[in-house]
Amino acid sequence: MNLFKSRADAGQRLAEKLITYKGKENVLVLALPRGGVPVAFEVANTLQIPMTVFLVRKLGVPGHEEFAMGAISEEDVCTLDHSLIQQLNIPKEQIHRVLQKEKQELERRLYKYRQNKKLPPLKDKVIILVDDGIATGNTLKAAIQALKTLKPKKIVLAAPVASSDSIQKLSLLVDEIVCLATPEPFYGVGQWYHNFQQTTDEEVLRLLQNSPKK
Structure with a gap:
């Protein structure tokens, strides 16, 4: 069942x-x-507040990359799901390989999207952290932990759709959650969108350039 026509539609409703x-x-x-950018663009545009990207990468289980065993983000924050790693008996060398690969992609995106510029100061700011949907919540957990080191006044997590498990888990880490739907059973974010085409680097850059500036 499609709840949203596209990421832009979801962003307008959010x-x-x-x-x-x-x-x-x-x-x-x-x-x-990339997927959170078209959603966030609509939010920033409607609210007339500035936006930028916050870089975080999921660490996929080797051979089953859609499952997260952790995540890394800007500010050198890394979170690992130790119980899952133990359960699946994932060797340290494999974790290290995945970590290095995702670090490279993080650095590539930092250069591509922000020309290696650091984030603007977040101290005492209200942050609205936006993604196109939340499945496990592992990627967002890393993002939130990294954000907290930058001392914002408040973190508002905003997503059009999420699994109820992830909302429960993440609600302990943020000040406020705004989510339009928590359907069950939840197999993946894409199932709730009519158009869930991959967002390109070019689209990310275009939306960042056209977003409100202050």
């Missing part, structure tokens, strides 16, 4: 639920690329 932040000073939208 923005309606975040309208209290419209035009407020000291609020910044952070998008998780």
Whole structure:
């Protein structure tokens, strides 16, 4: 069943639920690329607040990459699901290989999307962290832990759709969650979108260039 026509449609509907932040000073939208960027663009546009990307990479289980065994993000934060790693008996060398590969991709995106510039200061800011959906929540967990080291005043997690398990888990880490739907059973984010084509680097750059500036 499709809940959303596209990421842009989902972003417009998500923005309606975040309208209290419209035009407020000291609020910044952070998008998780690539899929979170078209959603975040609509949020930032409607609320007329600036946005940028926050870089985080899922660490996929070798051979079953769609399953996350952890994640890495900017600010050198790495989270690992130790119980899963133990359960699947994943060797340290394999974890290290995945980690190195994703670190390279993180660095590539940092150069591509922000020309290696650091994030703007987040201290005492209200951060609206946006993704196109939440399945396990592992990637977002790493993003939130990294964000907390930058001392924002408040973290609002915003996503059009999520599994109820992930919402339960992440609600302990943030100040507020805005989510439009938590359907069950939840097999993956893409099943709830009519158009879930992969977001390209070019689209990310175009949306970042056209987003509100302050």
